[in-house]
Amino acid sequence: MMPTVRPSFGLIGRVVAILLFATLVEFGMSTVLYERASQFSVRDDEGRRLAEHLVIARRLMAEHPVAERSAMARSVSTAHYAMAWRTEAPPPSDPALSEMRAKVLAWEPVLQSAPLRMRLEPALAGSFVAGAAALPDGSWLYFRTAEAIDSLDQSRNRILIALGIAGVVMALGGGLIGRTLRPMRLLASAADRFGTAQAAPLAEEGPAEVRRVIVAFNRMQARIQQLIADRTQALAAVGHDIRTPLARLRLRAESVQTDAVRDEILDDVAEMDAMVGSLLAFLGGEDDPEKPVLADLAVLCATLADDAADHGRAVTYIGPDHLDHVFRQLGLKRALSNLVENGLHHGDHVTISLATDSGTVTACVEDDGPGIPDSQLQSVLEPFVRLDTARRRDTQGLGLGLAIVLRAVELEKGGLLLSNRPQGGLRAEIRLPRAL
Known part of the structure; x- marks a missing residue:
């Protein structure tokens, strides 16, 4: 959050x-x-x-x-x-x-x-x-x-008049002080935008001390942006280099005659590919090229449930047939998919529900698994955290699924809440602000 x-x-x-x-x-x-x-x-x-x-x-x-x-x-x-x-x-x-x-x-x-x-x-x-x-x-x-x-x-009246005049003079002086310190407010806004697509160098203006702070901030911002760009480029290259041998391994596995061995190899390759994908998604930097658009969130949730059901998995959708909302389609789809996959990995049945009120859209993903200890509901949102003893099946992946969900929800200015259901299982609730 x-x-x-x-x-x-x-x-x-x-x-x-x-x-x-x-x-x-x-x-x-x-x-x-x-x-x-x-x-x-x-x-x-x-x-x-x-x-x-x-x-x-x-x-x-x-x-x-x-x-x-x-x-x-x-x-x-x-x-x-x-x-x-x-x-x-x-x-x-x-x-x-x-x-x-x-x-x-x-x-x-x-x-x-x-x-x-x-x-x-x-x-x-x-x-x-x-x-x-x-x-x-x-x-x-x-x-x-x-x-x-x-x-x-x-x-007393003369004193009050004199004090009133002094107050007006001080208010004018305060306006001049505010104008002098305006670059500090701009610096705070630039620091808040730092790491996003809207980040830009700040104009060097104001008193000498403030200008020195702005110059140092611009240099720091440029260095960090360069580091992020270099990291993103390196991750893309590493991801391509890793997935190339995985693709070759997948093709060679098809030639294995023993069905059980071939299936195990293909499962391992798929798991490795998913791990690489989640790692690249999480470490790809905070720059968000995807722009929010008006789309049907209800259709997205129902499609996820139908796709899972077509593959023989127990996923149901409960909610309206249509719900228009402004959001990042790819990011939110990845978040909901991660929650569904997480629920299916630790339970037998997953329910996706969608509801709205005057100011909030709430999407819930519930499973019937063992849940998570209450003391660890927050720690599972941290990157690379896997609670092997919290669920009844072996945990796979790098522990980035919920961290990716949290990042996607934060980009939508929303919140993610995890809780244990009274009847058993985990409830993941995504709350998104609804534009009025």
Whole structure:
């Protein structure tokens, strides 16, 4: 079975995430500190100016009679402060301005003898600093700043806007990083195609380090492809050289007069020829010249069963009369033939069944032999593995039959599952994805 590749957080995503996190943290902390420092600076300046103005205005108000104080309050109002005289006491001080109030009293100690109350009055543009200072006769000099100071919400909004801008800039930077690392993605795709007919040299682009990796990959790919081509050519030559004397041996065996000896010789020659064929099929490299085509898989399975029955072998087919599917006909036929031959070698009867659902085509080959120990169901799929003690008859061949089946199924992007039947025998199940 082909390993499942699980999606993960890619290199580009990690680099961008790290840079984004570091930048946002640094920028956010700087913005927060700047906002706090700015607010403290504004409030310090505002508090000092307010303290000076209150001392002067309070003294003038105390020196004038009650009837003139309202007019005097208007006259001491400035572009920065609106003043008013009232007899009723103001609300208690706002705890949010306790620090500013303490600084006002510290800068002008004379105000400590008169109660001073300060509060924030919310407005659309922020908050106004308002309050009142008591006069010696118990009346109050009210005041309010003409300009609003920033509220917590406004500071938070500015911080969020600044962070949003930083995030957009980092996203653009991430796009540039992704473009820079694009050759790495192409390299991963080329490595995944390596060993197939679609493999091709990769364009040498990107940063210097990435280009060096691509150059090394292209050289490695060329060397391996040459080795595979040389091996395939050598195997073809060896196969031809071996089968030539086998053919001559088969012809000479026909002249043997004793029927039993002639049949034994011909059986040995046929077995040797089958071993050579399986070895060449398995070692022929991963290059797959056969292309998938739309064909009738049900007819293929039924034909295999009919051919075996014509030779006096107990093989039956169960399934639909027709089932169109896109597959490699020669490869899948070899796989099913190997499973049928394997079942007949270890059992007396083989059943080929075919079924389909919305997304999968399932072809099963079942026999009535002794089966395989559960602990060895996976190991028999490995090349050159023969479980002589697993079946009741002597095992022939090189142990490549199931390995060839697995390779053919993997080329179809499918899966092969072996299991023991409850009533006895082996069940080989081929699951193929159905194109929708």
